[in-house]
Amino acid sequence: MTSATPTPMTMLVPDFPFSYDSWLAHPAGLGTLPAGRAGTPVAVVGAGMAGLTAAYELLRLGLRPVLYEAERIGGRMRSVPFPAAPEHVADMGAMRFPVSARALFHYIGLLGLATRPFPNPLSPATPGTLIDLNGQREWARTAEELPAVFQEVAEAWEKTLQERAELSTLCSAIRQRDTRTLKLVWNRLVAAFDDQSFYGFLATSPAFRSFRHREIFGQVGFGTGGWDTDFPNSVLEVLRVVVTEADAHQLSLVGGAEQLPRGLWEHRPERLVHWPRGTSLASLHEGSPLPGVTAIRRAADGFRLTDRSGATRTYPAVVYTPHVWTLLNRVSCPPDLLPAEHWTAVERTHYMGASKLFVLTDRPFWRDTAPGGGREAMGMTLTDRLARGVYLFDDGPDRPGVMCLSYTWNDDSLKVATLSAGERLAVLLERLAEIYPGVDIASHVIGDPVTVTWETEPHFMGAFKANLPGQYRYQRRLFTHFLQDGLSPAQRGLFLCGDDISWTAGFAEGAVTTALNAVWGVVRHLGGASAAGNPGPGDLFGELAPVELPDA
Template sequence: MLVPDFPFSYDGWLRHPAGLGSLPPGRAGTPVAVVGGGMAGLTAAHELMRLGLRPVVYEADQLGGRMRSVPFPGQPGCVAEMGAMRFPVSARALFHYIDLLGLRTAPFPNPLAEHTPSTVIDLGGVRHTARAADQLPDVYQEVAAAWEKALQERAELSTMRDAVRRRDVETLKHVWNRLVREFDDQSFYGFLATSAAFRSFRHREIFGQVGFGTGGWDTDFPNSLLEILRVVYTEADDHQVAILGGSQQVPRGLWEHRPGDCAHWPAGTSLASLHGGAARPGVRSVRRDGAEFTVTDADGRRDRFAAVVYTPHVWTLLNRVETDPELLSAPLWTAVERTHYMGSSKLFVLTDRPFWRDVDPDTGLPVMSMTLTDRMPRGVYLFDDGPDRPGVMCLSYTWNDDSLKMATLSAQERLDVLLGKLADIYPGLDIRSHVIGEPLTITWETEPHFMGAFKSNLPGQYRYQRRLFTQFMQRGQPQAQRGFFLCGDDVSWTAGFAEGAVTTALNAVWGVLDHLGGATHPDNPGPGDLFEELAPVELPYDD
C-alpha cells in the first residue's frame, strides 16, 4: 500500500539485509516503553528488540488490539473476527510479518469476488442473486461505470494506480499533491454529487448501499474524499484474504517469535521471554522525567524509560491516560481532539454445518449467499472449512449510524432482530435451526479502550492528519516534545488497515533509533532519512 502522501517503501526497508539500523555503544538493553499490545505495539516492540533495546509492553486488555479473533466455545478452530478480518495483498509490510510467522491465508468471501460462490443484493425489497457483477441488472452496471468514470475523469485513477504499481514516487507526489489541494474540503458524497456520471440520485443511492469491493459505502459519505482515494489507488479494497485460524495470530505470533538476528539479546529471546510471559497492565500516566519518562501502570508500578512509543487510539490521551501537556505541541493536541472515529458493530454465530451451500431445487441456486442489503444486517458473510465442519456466519457488519442501531441491544436481541430481517430476504429458510450456541458480538464505539473502530477524517482535516503522521520527526523540536512517539493506524494515512498500524510503528522505531543516537545503514535509509524527499504536502494554514 504505497500511500501517495508519503510513498516510502516500508517492505523494502524491512527486507534489506543491512537491517533497520544500529545503536551506539552503551545503548544496548535500554528500556523503551511500548504502550498498547496491538499490531502497532507488537510490531514496534519486535523491531526494537531486534535492534538490541528492551521494549516493555503495556496492555490494558489483551494482546492483539483490534486484531481480535474470538473462538466459539467448544470449537477452538472456529473464530469470530471481531476486528480486522480481511487483508489486501497490497499490504506488503504487513505480509512481511504474516510470512515471517508462516501463517496461511485464503481468499476472503467479499461480494461478487472470484472465490465467493454467490452474492445476494437486496435493495428496496427487490432481491438479485449473482455470481459475478455482469449478471446483475443494467442499473448496477451503470453505477459501476459511473464510479469508474468519476475516478478517471476527476481523480486520475489510471495514472495513480500505475504509479503505485511501478513505485513511481515522482508521479505519485506530483499528482497527489495537486489532488490534496483540490479535494481536502470535499466529502465523499460531495464528490459523487458533483460528478456528471452520478447526476442521478438513484445511482448515488445504489452506490452507497452496494458500493465497490467490500460493499456499501454510504456510512462513509460524510468523510473526506481523500480517505477513499487512498484506498482505491492502493487497491486496499480489493484482492483481500483472510488469515486462516484468525488474524490475532499475527500480533500474538510476534509476541512469541524468537528472531535469530537480534542485536545484544541471546539466541531464543522473544518478547514473551523478556516479559516473563505476560505484558505489563495498562498505563495510568506518562510523565516527563528530565530527559526520560516515568510510566505508571494500573497497578501503581512506576518505571523510567528513555523513550515511549504510544500506540492506542489517540483519544485515550484525552480521557484514559494522564500525560504532561508538553509532551505534544498545542497544534498536535488540537489534531488529537479533532480525530474522527468510525463506529462499527458485528455479530457472529456458529452453525451446525455450512447449510448455505445447499442448492434450492427450484432455482438451482444456493439457499443463501453473501448478502448486501439496505436492511439492518447490511452485510452478511459466510465462512466454512468444508461440509462436515461447523460453519461461521457474520450475520451483520455495520458502520456508524447502522452500528448505533445495534448499540443498545443485547447480544440475544441483536440476533433476534437480524434473523427477523433475514427471514424477509430468505423466506422459507430456517436459519435459526442451524445456529448452535450463543452469538458473539461487539460494538467498537462502546469498547472503553477504543471508542471507535478506526479513524476516518472529515473534510478539511488533512492538516490535522499531517501533524499526527509527521510527529515521529522530532529533530529540532523542544526537548519536552522529544522521545514520545505516536503510532497506530489512526496516526497513519490508511486507518482501518493493519498496514497503517505496521508502517507507523516502523516510523516510531526509526524515531526511537534516532532519538537514542543510532542510525540506519547508508544502503538502507529509513522513513526519517528520506522524509524531506517524500514528506506529505503542507497546506497553508492562514490563507
C-alpha cells in the same frame, strides 16, 4: 514473444510514498545503536499490531521493549472463540487484508501463516451474492450478471475516478514506484479535494447526476461492499484506499487474525543484536505484558509511566500505539506531553463506529439448494436492512460453518448498540427471514453469538479513524510526529503510531508502517541511525513529505 510480468501493486500511500517493504527486506537491517545503548528499556504502550511490530523490531535492534497492555494482546486484531466450539473463532476487528499490504505481509510470511481468499461480494470465494435494496432482490455470481443499472453505477464510478482523480496515472506510478509522478498528481488532488466530502465528490461528478445511482453505489459499492458509511468523510480517505487497491484482492488468515500479533509476541528472531539466541518478547516479559498505563509524566531522564498496578517506571523513550483519544480520558498526562497543535489534532480525530455479530453453525447450510431450486440457499448478502452485510465462511460440507450475520458501520452500528447479544441475534434473524423466506437459519445455529460494538469498547471508542473534510492538516501533524527535530528538546522522545496515525486508517498496514516510523524515531532519539545503504522513513522525508497546505 511473452509479455512482461506486471509489477505488483503495493500500498505505497501517495501522501508519503516510502517503500517500507523494501526497508524491511534489506539485508543491512533497520539501523544501529551507539555503543552503550544495548539493552536500553523503551516503553511500548499497547500490544496490538502497531505495538507488537514496534516492540519486535526494537528487540531485534538490541533494545529492551517493555510492553504495556490494558486488555489483551492483539488490539483490534481480535479473534474470539465460540463458546460451543473454541477451535473456531470470529474475527471481531481486522479480518481481511489486501495483498498490496506488503509491509504487513512481510510479517505474515515471517510467521508462515496460512491465508485464503476473503468471501467479499461477487468474489469467487463466496457461493454467490444477494443484493437486497428497497425490497427488491438480485442474485449474482459475477458483476456481469447484475441488472443494467448496476453496470451503469460501476461505469459511473470508474469514469469519475479516471476523470477527476487521475486513477490510471496514480496506479501506474504506485506500481512502478515512481514517487515523483505520484507526488506531483496526489499533491494537486489534496489541494483540490481536502474540503470535499465523499458524497459531495460524487454529487458534483457528471457521471453521478442520478440520485438513484448514488443510492445504489452507497448501498452496494464494488469490491468490499457499500460506501455510504464513508459519504461524510473526506474523499481523500476513499481515494487512498482505491489507488492502493486496499479494497481489492483481500485475504483472511486461516485460524484468525489474532495469530499475527500473538505470533510476533512469541517469535524468536534469527538475527538479534545484544540478546541471546532464542529471546522473544514473551520471554523478556515472563509471559505477559505489564498492565495498562494510567499516567505518563515527563522526567529529567525521560518519561515516568504508571500502570494499573500502581507501579511507576522510567524510560528514555515511549512508543504510544492506542487510539489517541485515550490520551484525553484514559491516561493522565500533562499538557506539555505534546505540542498544542498536536493536541488540537488529537481532539479533532474522528472515529468510525462498527458492530459485528457472528454465529457458529452446524454446517455450511447456505450451500444447500434454495427452496425452488436453481441456486444456493444463501449467499453473501448486501442489504439496506439492519444486517447490512452478511459474510459466510466454511471449511467444507462436514465442518461447522461461521456466519457474520451483520457487519455495520456508524448509524447502523448505533441501531444495535443498546441491544444484548441475544436481542441482536433475534432482530437480525427476523430481518433475514424477510430476505430469505423458507431458510431456517436459527435451526443451524450452535450456542450463543459473539458480538462487538467498537464505539462502546472503553479502550477504543471506535473502529478506526476517518478524517472529515478539512482535516488533512491535522492528520499531517499526527503522522509526522515521529520527526522530532522541530520540537523542543522537552517534547521529544514520545512517538505516536498506530493505524489512526497513518494515512490509511482501518488497515493493519497503516499500523505496521507507522510503528516502523516510530522505530526509526526511537533509534535516532537514542543516538543511532539507519543502516548504511538502507535509509529509513525519516532519512527520505524531505523528498517524500506530505504536502503542507497553507493555514491562511
